[in-house]
Amino acid sequence: MSVRLTYEDGTIRVDAPEGAVDSLPPLPGVEADPRTGNGRAPAHRYAAIRRALSVAGLHVEDRVLDLPALDLSTAYDLREYQREALDAWRDADDRGVLELPTGAGKTVIAIEAMVELGTPTLVVVPTIDLLEQWATELEAEFDVPIGRFGGGTQRQEAITVSTYDSAYLKAEDVGDAFGLVVFDEVHHLGGEGYRDIARLLAAPARLGLTATFERPDDAHEVVAELVGDRAYSVDVDDLAGEHLAPYDVRRIEVELTPAERERYDAKQSTFVEYVREAGITFTNGSDYQELVKRSGNDPRAREALLAKSAARDIMMNAERKIERLASILDRHREDRIIVFTAHTDLVYRLSERFLLPAITAETGAEERREILSRFRDGTYGRVVAANVLDEGVDVPDANVAVVLSGSGSEREFTQRLGRILRPKDDGGRAILYELVSAETAEERVADRRR
DNA sequence: TTGACTCAACATCCTTTGCTACAA
DNA sequence: TTGTAGGTTTCCATGTTGAGTCA
Numbered sequence: 001m002s003v004r005l006t007y008e009d010g011t012i013r014v015d016a017p018e019g020a021v022d023s024l025p026p027l028p029g030v031e032a033d034p035r036t037g038n039g040r041a042p043a044h045r046y047a048a049i050r051r052a053l054s055v056a057g058l059h060v061e062d063r064v065l066d067l068p069a070l071d072l073s074t075a076y077d078l079r080e081y082q083r084e085a086l087d088a089w090r091d092a093d094d095r096g097v098l099e100l101p102t103g104a105g106k107t108v109i110a111i112e113a114m115v116e117l118g119t120p121t122l123v124v125v126p127t128i129d130l131l132e133q134w135a136t137e138l139e140a141e142f143d144v145p146i147g148r149f150g151g152g153t154q155r156q157e158a159i160t161v162s163t164y165d166s167a168y169l170k171a172e173d174v175g176d177a178f179g180l181v182v183f184d185e186v187h188h189l190g191g192e193g194y195r196d197i198a199r200l201l202a203a204p205a206r207l208g209l210t211a212t213f214e215r216p217d218d219a220h221e222v223v224a225e226l227v228g229d230r231a232y233s234v235d236v237d238d239l240a241g242e243h244l245a246p247y248d249v250r251r252i253e254v255e256l257t258p259a260e261r262e263r264y265d266a267k268q269s270t271f272v273e274y275v276r277e278a279g280i281t282f283t284n285g286s287d288y289q290e291l292v293k294r295s296g297n298d299p300r301a302r303e304a305l306l307a308k309s310a311a312r313d314i315m316m317n318a319e320r321k322i323e324r325l326a327s328i329l330d331r332h333r334e335d336r337i338i339v340f341t342a343h344t345d346l347v348y349r350l351s352e353r354f355l356l357p358a359i360t361a362e363t364g365a366e367e368r369r370e371i372l373s374r375f376r377d378g379t380y381g382r383v384v385a386a387n388v389l390d391e392g393v394d395v396p397d398a399n400v401a402v403v404l405s406g407s408g409s410e411r412e413f414t415q416r417l418g419r420i421l422r423p424k425d426d427g428g429r430a431i432l433y434e435l436v437s438a439e440t441a442e443e444r445v446a447d448r449r450r
Numbered sequence: 451t452t453g454a455c456t457c458a459a460c461a462t463c464c465t466t467t468g469c470t471a472c473a474a
Numbered sequence: 475t476t477g478t479a480g481g482t483t484t485c486c487a488t489g490t491t492g493a494g495t496c497a
Contacts, residue, residue: 127491150492165459165492191460216462275465282465292463295486305486308463342462344489361490364453387461387489407462441464448464 003053004061005046007176010200012046012064014039025056043175044226047093047204064202067179070158072115072142079243081234082109088232089113089207095228097186097208101236102418103244106209107134110182111141113207119179120158124167124197126185129393134161134184164194171200180205185391186227187212187411190219198226211418212411217285236417244421245399247430251446253438254320264440267311274304315440316405317346322353324435328402329354329382336375336398337382340416342405344386350404356384363388372396390415397422401432408448 003024004015014030015038016023029045032038041049046064053060078086085098086109094117100106114121123138125131128151138146138159147157149166156174181201183189186208189198198206208227214220224230240246256264278294278301280287294301325339341347344360351358357371357380368388374380376396389395390412401420406412420430436446 152493163492168459169493188460193459272465276467279467279469280465281467283467285464288462288464289484292485292487293481296484302486305463309487312463342489388491390490408464409462412462444464 002059002061005049005064007043007046007064007202008040010043010172010175012041012043012049012202014041014049024058025052027052042199043202044199046202047095050204065176065179067120067177068158070114070118070120070144072118072144074111074115074141076108076111076141078108078112079105081239081243082112085109085232085234086112086116090116092228092231094180094205094207096206096231097210097213097223097227097229099210099213099230099233101211101234101239101244101421102415103421104234104239106184107137110184110207110209111138113182113205114142114159114180117180117205119205120177121160121180121182122167122174122178122201122203123159123161123182123184124164125161126164126188126391127393128163130184131161131163133394164188164191164197167197168193171197175201175203178203180207183208183227186210186223187215187220189223189226190215190217195219195222195226198223212414214410216409236414236421240421243423245423245428245430247417247421247432249417249432249434249450251434251436252324253436254318254324255438256314256440257319260314260318264311264314267307267314268441270307271304271311274300311441313343315437315442316342318437321404321435321437322350325350325402325404326354328400328433332400335381335400336396337400337402338389338395338398338416338419339382339384339402339404340389340406341384341386342407346404347384347386350384354384356382359383359385359388361386361388387412389419395419399424399428399430401430403432403434405435405442406445406449408445410449413449 001017006013014027027039028048029041030039030049033040082105085100089096089098098106098109123134125134131148131150135146135148142159144159145157147155147160149160149170150163178201181203187210188194206227208223213230236244280291282288291301291305295305339350339356344362347358347360350356359368359371371383372395375383398420401416403416417432420432434446436442
């Protein structure tokens with residue numbers, strides 16, 4: 001008996017002769033389609049279905065992928081840990097996630113994987129900036145045209161780079177055109193909508209790259225199912241000193257002013273009292289969602305949330321943080337500094353007071369390029385940014401970071417730290433200052449991200 | 451082609467506790 | 475008496491991004 005596999009709009013269609021689908025061994029993800037009398041599975045099950053059919057000793061007429069072999073080569077020589085990472089991925093049947101810190105050379109590993117597999121490849125990235133970086137790198141490395149989905153162009157080639165958004169729109173149409181898919185910053189794939197990208201593609205080989213695989217909402221489990229488990233992981237501290245700059249993190253506690261303290265305590269207790277009365281325990285992650293839900297029709301819940309938000313503003317934008325920043329800027333006159341905040345308002349205030357070039361979400365692409373280019377060539381020695389420079393932008397090297405405020409996200413912290421870890425010519429140490437308001441919830445927030 | 455706009459998607463947002471109605 | 479479930483269609487606010495539309 002011969003089983004036929006076909007790709008159809010993001011699914012794998014399974015046909016057996018005489019409608020003998022019922023007599024097939026159980027196949028991963030395949031369900032009977034009562035209308036057509038055949039079996040059907042989401043496309044990402046393709047590799048597993050092939051394996052199951054092969055184990056069962058059935059003959060397969062495979063019409064899913066019909067891909068040309070690519071003859072690629074690269075001049076790159078992998079470092080030892082890069083080689084180990086790639087080998088681990090290959091040992092896991094060309095599936096899985098590599099967890100490496102920013103600056104460890106994830107792109108190089110992906111390029112080597114493409115050379116070894118020699119199959120059409122789709123690279124999926126979160127931003128247009130990254131799309132350009134990857135495309136430029138691949139064009140320089142391989143002597144083939146590189147396609148682009150995103151940023152206004154939709155051109156498909158054997159090797160194509162796409163944004164997550166465009167990949168989401170195109171996956172159904174191109175799901176049978178690639179043998180390998182590389183997800184850069186693969187933690188994004190845990191997003192409710194984005195995970196469909198991986199479901200609709202038939203590509204048997206899947207490589208995920210990230211500096212922080214785990215997600216607070218546990219969606220990395222979904223990512224592991226779609227791309228493969230974490231195959232290799234190396235920590236910043238394993239590379240610091242050799243391939244990355246050695247670094248120090250200095251936490252500086254700052255007192256609230258009496259006026260700030262009074263307002264903070266009032267707002268915080270409004271929140272805490274409501275939480276206590278409502279019996280919300282925050283024992284699991286969804287409790288906060290529960291509170292948000294309530295605030296839709298319970299005015300007191302809404303008031304509590306607004307109070308919490310006001311308290312957060314006070315502790316994150318505390319006056320004395322700005323004073324401490326002044327002395328840090330003074331001490332590091334000769335250094336290259338990036339100042340990070342959580343609020344755009346504060347970015348503009350700091351920009352005005354210390355004459356720092358500012359970048360926020362409101363900064364246009366052209367102006368942003370200009371600022372970063374001047375930071376790169378040394379015209380500017382310091383910049384202040386909101387959450388913009390956290391990921392997906394090629395930020396010139398700095399050696400001092402000042403985190404004035406941030407979330408409890410481990411990912412955000414890792415990315416900000418990564419901004420100062422490119423090895424220094426003089427072998428110098430990088431420093432990250434973390435300003436935290438004493439005796440506020442910010443102490444917990446700061447603990448959580450480390 | 452560009453620039454300004456809107457829209458949708460995604461991420462973060464968190465604390466020290468214990469109710470109430472109903473079915474079996 | 476004991477065990478269990480308890481919104482249905484999420485979504486307080488802020489920040490960031492990519493895609494699409496229109497002039």
